[in-house]
Amino acid sequence: MRRYTPSMTGNNQRRLAAIVSADVVGYSRLMGVDEIGTLDALRAHRAELIDAKIAEHGGRIVKTMGDGLLLEFPSVVNATQCVIEVQEGMIERNREIEEDRQIVFRVGVNLGDIVIDGEDIHGDGVNIAARLQEISEPGGIALSNRVYEDVRDRLDAPFNDAGQQTLKNIARPVHVWRFSPGSALTNTGAPKTEPDKEPQAALTDEPSIAVLPFDNMSRDPEHEYFADGMAEDIITALSKISRMRVIARNSTFAYKGQAHDLRQVAADLGVRFVLEGSVRSSGNRLRITAQLIDAGDGSHVWAERFDRTIDDIFEIQDEIAKEIVTALRVNLTDGEEARVLARGTENIEAWQLCVRATDHFLRFSFPEMVKARELAEMALQHDPNYAYAWATLGFAVWWNGRMGSPADVEAAYARAGECADRALALDDALSWANGLSAMVAGSQGYSEDGVTSARHGVELNPGNADMRAFLGIALTRTVQYREAVGHFRGAMSLNPFPPHWYRSNMARALTMLGEFDEALSLLDEIQRTESAHLVASVLKAFIFGQLGKNSEAEVSVKAIAQFAPNLRLDRIPGVLMINDADETQRFIEGLRTVDFPE
Numbered sequence: 001m002r003r004y005t006p007s008m009t010g011n012n013q014r015r016l017a018a019i020v021s022a023d024v025v026g027y028s029r030l031m032g033v034d035e036i037g038t039l040d041a042l043r044a045h046r047a048e049l050i051d052a053k054i055a056e057h058g059g060r061i062v063k064t065m066g067d068g069l070l071l072e073f074p075s076v077v078n079a080t081q082c083v084i085e086v087q088e089g090m091i092e093r094n095r096e097i098e099e100d101r102q103i104v105f106r107v108g109v110n111l112g113d114i115v116i117d118g119e120d121i122h123g124d125g126v127n128i129a130a131r132l133q134e135i136s137e138p139g140g141i142a143l144s145n146r147v148y149e150d151v152r153d154r155l156d157a158p159f160n161d162a163g164q165q166t167l168k169n170i171a172r173p174v175h176v177w178r179f180s181p182g183s184a185l186t187n188t189g190a191p192k193t194e195p196d197k198e199p200q201a202a203l204t205d206e207p208s209i210a211v212l213p214f215d216n217m218s219r220d221p222e223h224e225y226f227a228d229g230m231a232e233d234i235i236t237a238l239s240k241i242s243r244m245r246v247i248a249r250n251s252t253f254a255y256k257g258q259a260h261d262l263r264q265v266a267a268d269l270g271v272r273f274v275l276e277g278s279v280r281s282s283g284n285r286l287r288i289t290a291q292l293i294d295a296g297d298g299s300h301v302w303a304e305r306f307d308r309t310i311d312d313i314f315e316i317q318d319e320i321a322k323e324i325v326t327a328l329r330v331n332l333t334d335g336e337e338a339r340v341l342a343r344g345t346e347n348i349e350a351w352q353l354c355v356r357a358t359d360h361f362l363r364f365s366f367p368e369m370v371k372a373r374e375l376a377e378m379a380l381q382h383d384p385n386y387a388y389a390w391a392t393l394g395f396a397v398w399w400n401g402r403m404g405s406p407a408d409v410e411a412a413y414a415r416a417g418e419c420a421d422r423a424l425a426l427d428d429a430l431s432w433a434n435g436l437s438a439m440v441a442g443s444q445g446y447s448e449d450g451v452t453s454a455r456h457g458v459e460l461n462p463g464n465a466d467m468r469a470f471l472g473i474a475l476t477r478t479v480q481y482r483e484a485v486g487h488f489r490g491a492m493s494l495n496p497f498p499p500h501w502y503r504s505n506m507a508r509a510l511t512m513l514g515e516f517d518e519a520l521s522l523l524d525e526i527q528r529t530e531s532a533h534l535v536a537s538v539l540k541a542f543i544f545g546q547l548g549k550n551s552e553a554e555v556s557v558k559a560i561a562q563f564a565p566n567l568r569l570d571r572i573p574g575v576l577m578i579n580d581a582d583e584t585q586r587f588i589e590g591l592r593t594v595d596f597p598e
Contacts, residue, residue, distance in 0.1 A: 023068035108132025266295030394419025
């Protein structure tokens with residue numbers, strides 16, 4: 001094999017190089033399905049395609065990492081051409097292979113300064129390549145802008161601008177470009193769903209809509225919350241309509257701050273209509289623009305500019321929601337119209353504080369939950385009758401109780417229950433309040449009550465993805481796993497880029513059904529961006545134990561000991577939200593066999 005020989009040698013030398021990081025999508029799942037077959041297939045791909053391409057383009061294999069490769073090239077053109085040819089070659093090699101057994105790579109390419117350590121390399125250039133690989137599409141390639149600028153006029157390949165991306169543990173955002181062999185992508189930086197995910201709805205004439213985050217046109221970054229709150233409230237209002245498909249916040253906000261082609265956005269999310277807008281504020285004055293686009297032909301269905309005061313914000317939201325319903329020719333029942341136009345508060349300060357609280361809550365960490373709780377409590381000082389603020393406060397308290405933060409877990413659940421009751425007394429249709437009620441009831445052992453609360457929430461908010469996921473969790477607690485999986489799939493249809501808590505809870509239901517392959521695939525997806533995800537690690541330890549893969553189980557148990565050193569078996573039912581005695585015993589015994597701490 002021809003290898004690149006650097007002009008400088010020795011320890012701690014530096015040089016500029018093209019770095020490639022690659023790994024196998026869903027490697028743990030593949031190994032669980034067929035360990036020997038997977039290893040044999042990987043060796044064959046290396047011997048017959050990958051290693052030959054690396055040599056042909058003058059690269060060298062720095063090291064292998066089980067399911068991954070770290071490569072170095074003297075030229076970014078050679079590096080990029082090599083990985084394009086490898087990815088295209090893998091399409092052909094997988095063509096006759098069953099989909100659940102195909103080996104698919106993610107690849108990241110970066111140009112950067114590296115530190116030489118014998119045969120190994122280190123440095124930010126390597127770290128960025130690894131992070132690019134993590135956000136690459138399955139079968140695709142993610143390039144840093146430094147690479148793109150060098151190859152754009154030298155390679156005939158359709159690179160797509162993904163905009164500035166914040167990469168884990170990288171101090172500054174990185175401008176990213178994507179390449180996906182065999183697909184006609186247009187410019188969008190949004191994440192894509194993997195081939196083995198639940199298929200999304202096709203673009204149809206049915207009333208379906210994605211509300212993109214409104215652009216903050218003001219100089220003050222604090223007004224970002226104001227713009228986000230506008231879009232989020234419109235999504236919440238529209239999701240109460242039974243005859244509309246409304247994409248959830250988590251998926252539409254994936255496009256925030258990125259250049260995007262609206263037709264591609266609609267295709268990605270499976271909708272016909274897209275709403276976009278902007279907010280500009282100056283003092284007490286607001287200028288809000290909104291436009292509804294028909295993705296079928298790119299035409300403007302409706303557009304409006306509102307020049308008002310900040311006190312008119314809620315009226316503007318109502319007007320936009322009404323215009324959308326009218327434009328899409330959706331007939332509302334009296335009850336739906338009342339719910340769509342219901343306002344949780346008339347207090348601007350309380351509303352803004354809750355928008356900020358939600359942003360912190362959705363980051364799911366103890367410090368962020370503390371901040372969410374503080375902001376919700378501040379909102380209630382401005383408006384003690386704000387149902388959403390009570391629900392947000394309750395969720396922050398409940399989450400910390402579930403994860404074992406308060407000394408008195410039961411007291412935390414009791415306090416969360418009080419918040420849920422207060423929120424429902426103020427607005428029994430509020431999805432967030434019904435979801436909280438369901439979670440608290442399950443945590444306190446009243447699982448059937450939790451299912452009742454969740455079903456009520458879904459009935460009143462049929463298009464709310466989170467509410468469907470809450471029902472899935474409640475059904476899992478009552479050992480109704482098959483129905484739970486159906487609701488998780490429904491939630492993911494409304495939220496094509498789902499948050500990790502959808503995936504982890506669906507994985508638990510699949511685990512109890514014995515469908516380990518799909519469960520592991522979901523858990524791999526979680527840990528691709530959050531390696532220290534507690535529930536994912538616990539479920540993996542259990543599944544590997546059931547499969548007799550004790551070495552893999554040991555890896556998960558050791559990882560848990562690093563980021564949750566005080567976790568013991570008696571806390572597992574709370575962490576995994578298990579109520580059934582038989583299932584609790586099954587999990588405890590399963591984890592005990594892999595030496596989980598008592």
